[in-house]
Amino acid sequence: MYFSSILKKLSFDVDMWEPSTEDMKINPDFLAAREDYKGSPNVAGTLKGKGGGRSILLNGHIDVVPGGDNDWNDSPWSGKLEDGKIYGRGACDMKGGIIANVMAVKAIMDSGIQLNGDVIIESVIGEETGGAGTLSAISRGYKADGAIVPEPTDMQLCPVSMGVTWFRIIIKGLAAHGATSYLGVNAINKASMIVQKLNEFEAKRIKEIKHELYKHHPAPFSVNIGIIKGGIFPTSVPDEVIIEGRMSFSPDEEISEARRELENAVYGAAREDGWLKEHMPQIEWYGFCLNSGSVDKEHALVKTIADNYKYVKNDDPNIVGTPWGTDAGALIRYGNTPAVVFGPGPGGTAHKANEYVDVEKLIETTKIIACTILDWCGYEQ
């Protein structure tokens, strides 16, 4: 409601709706549907241009990860301004980006400029849990000739978003009393073997999969084992271990291909084990999944942002791929909207204690987005 009222004040036509699970069906790899989205509305505002210009879509997700209070200097919800930084959960990921979107348009309107192309501003839900909001907005028809997604890239310009997909591996053993452990099969021992195979698999991927926009990143396409859990009693032979993790993949890979590679690594290891070959691990792709997305780095939108970066910062931007999945992937794949990720926040503080956005970078990003809108949409003074 608050975001909607801001857009209304700026003369946007405002559309607010609760996504439906039907909306996400445009993405066959979407896994994280809630039962419904009551109380989690998307907001999209449209500012019609005079005509004859390219349209632009300014996307930002309104959801944040949990506060995780423990290590914060202040409350994660303080919004404290100190030493030129605004602190709080979502400061960089990505309320900072959303406000850059809004203020860029406001600056243009305050100056009396009238744009030729349409501007759409979106506040979408559910990016942190797999991108439901952006998929719903696409299904509702929100597309454009170009899009900016100001995720916390620390003002690096990202025409490419990697793919990310979560996995769960269920490894079965055979329960027994610890006193006669030889009668059982210890699922923790089997899981340890699978973990080591996943490590080898990851090392191979890191070595072999190259992408020109990830040269700066020591290990972009990683297999992170995040959780392991198995067994209920020290004296029992555990009959199940569950491993959960995150696999990231190159924009040059199909998601199905990346997943199959991991599956083959696990199944291949299992086939070499007397027990596991008869009791194959189950692999589930669950929860979070954002497919990759690529815009050519020579694309006009990339050029326009880069030019305005130079105009504002008197320097060339770093042009790289994002180290995470973003909603740009869905905009490109399912919205037919070339989408570039470029935002003010330091990604290194996202999801952590003392997340912040630097005010100077916020203002610079706002200027660059404003200038990009002008150049992209065209205008008359």
Next chain:
Amino acid sequence: MYFSSILKKLSFDVDMWEPSTEDMKINPDFLAAREDYKGSPNVAGTLKGKGGGRSILLNGHIDVVPGGDNDWNDSPWSGKLEDGKIYGRGACDMKGGIIANVMAVKAIMDSGIQLNGDVIIESVIGEETGGAGTLSAISRGYKADGAIVPEPTDMQLCPVSMGVTWFRIIIKGLAAHGATSYLGVNAINKASMIVQKLNEFEAKRIKEIKHELYKHHPAPFSVNIGIIKGGIFPTSVPDEVIIEGRMSFSPDEEISEARRELENAVYGAAREDGWLKEHMPQIEWYGFCLNSGSVDKEHALVKTIADNYKYVKNDDPNIVGTPWGTDAGALIRYGNTPAVVFGPGPGGTAHKANEYVDVEKLIETTKIIACTILDWCGYEQ
């Protein structure tokens, strides 16, 4: 109260008391003290003999492991008699043994025989959690010239109980976002390496540690990893994994020696790892610990039980070591009471669904214990 009233009816002097944590200090390796033992009384009954005979102590633990209802055909608390078996949690471990103790004495008294030596019957608490009850009874002065502990040995005669001690290993990593996992150290990967080293360590122990009363057992002195747990989020590099398990050791080993061997295996592996050598795993010996205990297999009590086994069953008993720790260890070590484990129940059903005791074996065991009391304590008709 119920057990106490049974003993009173049999003319026992009955002592009922709640253990104090002070009582367990006789065992320096006892780890599982509760804050207090309110509502968990021990019961000991003494039947004075006429004098001039050896005393006997009939020990049995009254506590049971949780019911664990899921796989039972009936309620774990049904006590159902079917096809000559009594089903229920504790049927074999070890209410069956306790009732054999009581009925053996009752049979003697019903026949009008008067014993020369004293008989002590104990119902002790807390065996399943480390033996608090028996330690308390020893501290209170309950000792004898010999003891029978009718744990579910399936009528095998066990002059030897192995040692069992639980361990916890805490393995530290370094947290990071999964997108920059190279900045972290994955505790699950490190734990997998430790698990594999523990497997090698176990294999070596199983191969090298021999004991004449464990020749029948394929892997008596095992290292069972029962629980693994680490990480909180698929997208984070986990910074801690906790492993919990059970180590069993030979009566020929000191507990401190067995523990040090495991510690050396873990620390040795850690020293070969660049990260772990600077962040050594912590090893805790916690919770359950029953030290081993041995009575010579030529001991008079063993001979007496074996002779009466032959008298009742017309066969020689199997003489072996127990596959678990028992309260016999404490009786031998801290009570100076030679203790032999011999009971009716099938140990293979203990702690499991559909635990039972076979009625015929219960009666045979009762007869063997009764005859053993007569021979051991001496009597006049």
